[in-house]
Amino acid sequence: MENNNRTLKINILRYDPNDKNDKPHMESYKIEEAPGMTLFIALNDIREHYDASLKFDFVCRAGICGSCSMLINGRPGLACRTLTSKMEPEITLAPLPLFELIGDLSIYTGKWMRGLNERLETWIHDEEQKIDINRLEERMEPECAEEIYELDRCIECGCCVAGCGTIQMNEDFVGAVGLNKIARYQLDPRDKRSDEDYYELVGDENGVFGCMTLLGCEDVCPKDLPLQSKIAYLRRKMVTIGK
Amino acid sequence: MKITYTDVLIIGGGLAGLRTATGVKARGQDVILLTLVPPKRSHSAAAQGGMQASLGNNSMGRGDNEDIHFEDTIKGSDWGADQKVARMFVSMAPKAIRELTAWGVPWNRVKSGDHQAIINAKKVTISEEVSAHGLITARDFGGTKKWRTCYTSDGTGHSMLYAVDNKAHEQKIEVRERMEAIALIHENGRCYGAVARNLMSGELVAYIAKATTVATGGYGRIYSVSTNAVICQGMGQAIALETGVATLGNMEAIQFHPTAIVPVGILTTEGCRGDGGVLRDVDGYRFMPDYEPEKKELASRDVVSRRMTEHMRKGKGVPSRYGDHLWLDITLLGRAHIEKNLREVKEICENFLGIDPAEEWIPVRPTQHYSMGGIRTKYTGESQTLKGLYSCGEAACWDMHGFNRLGGNSVSETVVSGMLVAEYIADFCETEESTININTAVIEKFVHDQQCRLERFIDNKNGEDAYVLRRAMEKIMMDKVGIFRNGKDLKDAVDELEKLLFRSHNIEVTRSKSLAANPALVNAYRTHRMIKVALSVAYGALLRTESRGAHAREDFPERNDKEWMKRTIMRWEDHDHTMPSVSYEPIEIETMELPPGFRGYGKDNTITNFKSALRQKQVDKIRAEIEEEGLDRYEVQRALMHYEEMLPEKYRERNERLDERLDDGK
Numbered sequence: 001m002e003n004n005n006r007t008l009k010i011n012i013l014r015y016d017p018n019d020k021n022d023k024p025h026m027e028s029y030k031i032e033e034a035p036g037m038t039l040f041i042a043l044n045d046i047r048e049h050y051d052a053s054l055k056f057d058f059v060c061r062a063g064i065c066g067s068c069s070m071l072i073n074g075r076p077g078l079a080c081r082t083l084t085s086k087m088e089p090e091i092t093l094a095p096l097p098l099f100e101l102i103g104d105l106s107i108y109t110g111k112w113m114r115g116l117n118e119r120l121e122t123w124i125h126d127e128e129q130k131i132d133i134n135r136l137e138e139r140m141e142p143e144c145a146e147e148i149y150e151l152d153r154c155i156e157c158g159c160c161v162a163g164c165g166t167i168q169m170n171e172d173f174v175g176a177v178g179l180n181k182i183a184r185y186q187l188d189p190r191d192k193r194s195d196e197d198y199y200e201l202v203g204d205e206n207g208v209f210g211c212m213t214l215l216g217c218e219d220v221c222p223k224d225l226p227l228q229s230k231i232a233y234l235r236r237k238m239v240t241i242g243k
Numbered sequence: 244m245k246i247t248y249t250d251v252l253i254i255g256g257g258l259a260g261l262r263t264a265t266g267v268k269a270r271g272q273d274v275i276l277l278t279l280v281p282p283k284r285s286h287s288a289a290a291q292g293g294m295q296a297s298l299g300n301n302s303m304g305r306g307d308n309e310d311i312h313f314e315d316t317i318k319g320s321d322w323g324a325d326q327k328v329a330r331m332f333v334s335m336a337p338k339a340i341r342e343l344t345a346w347g348v349p350w351n352r353v354k355s356g357d358h359q360a361i362i363n364a365k366k367v368t369i370s371e372e373v374s375a376h377g378l379i380t381a382r383d384f385g386g387t388k389k390w391r392t393c394y395t396s397d398g399t400g401h402s403m404l405y406a407v408d409n410k411a412h413e414q415k416i417e418v419r420e421r422m423e424a425i426a427l428i429h430e431n432g433r434c435y436g437a438v439a440r441n442l443m444s445g446e447l448v449a450y451i452a453k454a455t456t457v458a459t460g461g462y463g464r465i466y467s468v469s470t471n472a473v474i475c476q477g478m479g480q481a482i483a484l485e486t487g488v489a490t491l492g493n494m495e496a497i498q499f500h501p502t503a504i505v506p507v508g509i510l511t512t513e514g515c516r517g518d519g520g521v522l523r524d525v526d527g528y529r530f531m532p533d534y535e536p537e538k539k540e541l542a543s544r545d546v547v548s549r550r551m552t553e554h555m556r557k558g559k560g561v562p563s564r565y566g567d568h569l570w571l572d573i574t575l576l577g578r579a580h581i582e583k584n585l586r587e588v589k590e591i592c593e594n595f596l597g598i599d600p601a602e603e604w605i606p607v608r609p610t611q612h613y614s615m616g617g618i619r620t621k622y623t624g625e626s627q628t629l630k631g632l633y634s635c636g637e638a639a640c641w642d643m644h645g646f647n648r649l650g651g652n653s654v655s656e657t658v659v660s661g662m663l664v665a666e667y668i669a670d671f672c673e674t675e676e677s678t679i680n681i682n683t684a685v686i687e688k689f690v691h692d693q694q695c696r697l698e699r700f701i702d703n704k705n706g707e708d709a710y711v712l713r714r715a716m717e718k719i720m721m722d723k724v725g726i727f728r729n730g731k732d733l734k735d736a737v738d739e740l741e742k743l744l745f746r747s748h749n750i751e752v753t754r755s756k757s758l759a760a761n762p763a764l765v766n767a768y769r770t771h772r773m774i775k776v777a778l779s780v781a782y783g784a785l786l787r788t789e790s791r792g793a794h795a796r797e798d799f800p801e802r803n804d805k806e807w808m809k810r811t812i813m814r815w816e817d818h819d820h821t822m823p824s825v826s827y828e829p830i831e832i833e834t835m836e837l838p839p840g841f842r843g844y845g846k847d848n849t850i851t852n853f854k855s856a857l858r859q860k861q862v863d864k865i866r867a868e869i870e871e872e873g874l875d876r877y878e879v880q881r882a883l884m885h886y887e888e889m890l891p892e893k894y895r896e897r898n899e900r901l902d903e904r905l906d907d908g909k
Contacts, residue, residue, distance in 0.1 A: 018444065018759035035564065036506060038595070048710050052763030053755030057280075060472045062509040063594055064401065064587065065284040081594040102421075102443050103760045110281025110420045114412070123409040124347040131345040133338040134896045135905060137298075138345075139377030140352050146583070148349035149395050152402055156283055190347060 259636025266665020290400025323645025361519025646792025706751025
């Protein structure tokens with residue numbers, strides 16, 4: 001690796017809702033780029049050396065937990081795994097829109113996602129279920145397990161919500177994150193809900209029929225989930241129920 | 244002042260905390276769970292490779308059972324573990340995984356017929372039986388006799404965490420997000436809850452409960468490079484320590500994972516080596532077979548990490564601007580396998596290193612990974628000294644890991660201990676003893692003390708910069724309390740940390756004076772507490788003049804069973820003290836099912852305890868007698884050591900396997 005001494009200019013949209021005198025405003029910081037620098041490293045550098053009050057959320061810093069989604073030059077993404085070397089030296093950061101703001105780049109995705117999960121009841125429904133944990137587990141086709149995992153990989157980062165055109169106009173829309181979850185449970189033989197049950201949950205304009213197919217969700221999904229094809233699949237399913 | 248009452252307070256929203264919450268709720272107790280982050284973002288999500296449970300479904304796992312899992316776990320612990328607790332654990336792991344299956348975890352499954360695998364760098368064909376088709380499969384992991392590590396690709400922790408959190412939604416568990424417990428409320432040897440700080444508004448709230456559970460994970464972030472999430476700062480251990488009553492156990496037992504990427508320290512799973520990946524040096528040479536001819540790359544983690552360090556010290560490391568490293572080569576597994584079973588690893592390599600691991604080698608180095616030590620508990624998860632305080636998961640020293648944890652046993656422990664501790668807590672809450680009997684004036688004093696402490700950090704003048712102290716602490720831990728340790732460095736570390744602790748009382752929050760959402764304030768009080776935790780680790784390591792598991796002393800290279808069959812116990816007796824006080828808890832050889840022996844790595848340089856041979860003789864005799872009578876392995880086990888009566892009654896039944904059907908005609 002060669003020495004890389006670019007100076008980065010990082011512009012951050014700042015606002016502290018706890019401070020009555022504060023208004024949303026931009027602040028810029030100049031820092032020296034280091035080899036292998038990510039926005040995780042850059043933001044911590046700013047907090048440590050320039051402004052200890054700067055608010056942002058990181059947990060795993062490895063692209064696994066979904067905490068650090070923000071607008072990076074206007075596009076939703078995970079800050080922790082964004083390498084500064086792949087960007088121009090001026091970088092603009094803003095909190096993800098649509099979610100409640102805690103301060104600066106920190107947003108309350110947890111509350112939103114919990115509301116979504118409760119609304120869509122994203123757990124295995126099986127009223128007959130009597131789990132006997134001493135006995136052999138129920139069998140599942142290996143391919144089926146892999147297909148479920150494929151959709152189970154969603155990390156609830158909220159990028160798809162921020163990248164969604166529909167939700168800008170209808171805040172009750174469940175978003176790709178919600179539809180993906182329904183697709184995941186619909187696929188799972190352990191969940192005994194019928195397609196009619198799913199129709200009740202997402203068979204309207206707040207659900208699968210609300211999607212305007214702009215597909216910003218799939219473009220920005222950091223886990224490359226097949227959101228487009230799953231929404232299309234779910235819509236076809238729900239159309240047959242609705243008839 | 245805000246006081247909230249509940250039956251059970253749980254601090255920590257990872258797998259251990261969530262599973263405890265669902266368990267007590269199912270028993271009819273009210274529960275409130277406090278968490279720093281949305282539960283699905285907890286560090287449990289980062290567990291990649293898998294969960295150990297002796298199902299024995301796949302052909303390389305066939306014949307597996309609790310006995311073998313137990314033996315692997317005890318050997319892995321270098322005989323530091325509590326054998327009864329380890330027995331409880333191995334008997335519960337299959338139940339835990341089957342419950343998680345019903346809750347929705349999409350475990351990878353056995354596919355009947357032939358498939359290719361890489362073993363010892365060679366392609367082999369493995370055949371799976373039709374009878375096992377569709378059951379949960381498992382991969383190989385270090386330090387295990389069987390392929391026992393069950394997985395969902397390399398996102399196992401994520402899938403488990405989502406399933407359990409979703410279960411918590413279903414059960415309407417009350418979760419208070421971005422709430423940090425900053426002090427435990429206690430009086431007369433009894434814990435009554437915690438003072439919590441709302442990280443968004445700064446408000447302090449007292450949560451009062453019959454039982455309080457700390458499930459806050461490990462303390463890896465006291466080191467400058469760690470695989471741990473940034474929230475794994477040991478705050479659970481610290482607030483327990485600050486009660487002056489609760490004790491911590493074996494804080495010096497720190498695990499270093501062999502394969503974290505350089506320089507950022509993000510983990511690549513042990514599954515890389517379990518699936519056939521190898522380690523190479525600067526010359527591209529595969530060196531592990533020279534050191535450990537039998538287990539090679541799949542020796543226990545502590546062993547592999549030390550061998551790698553030794554090899555780099557011989558000048559065989561790959562130089563880089565971030566110091567030496569070695570290579571992890573998974574190219575031989577092939578792209579299809581990597582893209583299916585090691586996809587998180589692939590994403591990490593692409594995003595953080597800019598390489599394709601199917602084509603290029605991964606730069607790795609042993610890195611702080613796991614805290615075996617923690618809040619010392621009884622087998623019930625209750626503190627040995629502070630009634631009503633419970634702990635489980637990585638936060639606790641329940642002690643099934645001793646001085647080295649096996650890969651795949653951590654997520655397994657989180658769920659198993661959650662299942663068990665929930666039952667013991669519910670039992671406790673059903674007794675009169677659990678009655679909440681604390682005056683509000685006492686509660687108010689606890690809140691007031693914390694408020695004053697926070698205000699002092701804000702009001703201090705010409706004080707210390709928390710970051711400076713924290714970086715100094717991290718560096719001391721890295722340089723002097725690392726993989727190889729020695730008396731001189733450890734002594735220096737303890738002295739320097741003691742000075743840092745002294746200085747940390749005078750931290751000044753600069754540039755940002757808000758008592759509400761304020762990362763500078765958070766950093767101030769956490770840094771002070773982290774130094775206490777670091778001091779406990781370094782001091783425990785200095786005093787332990789032997790090498791056991793992950794604790795390797797260059798000046799005392801022998802495992803010393805004569806002097807050191809004991810756990811380090813620490814307590815911070817007085818707020819004004821600058822050091823913890825230390826005592827030791829004996830580990831009884833006389834009652835062991837598996838008496839101390841040779842682990843099978845390198846050469847045996849154990850200083851033996853005469854009791855080990857005596858107990859071994861007894862064990863051999865009992866075993867021979869029982870087998871002579873034609874009784875089965877359960878009878879042998881029962882004759883050697885009792886543990887079943889310690890399990891809640893609902894969890895005492897045997898586990899079914901393909902080879903061990905439950906013959907009750909169902």
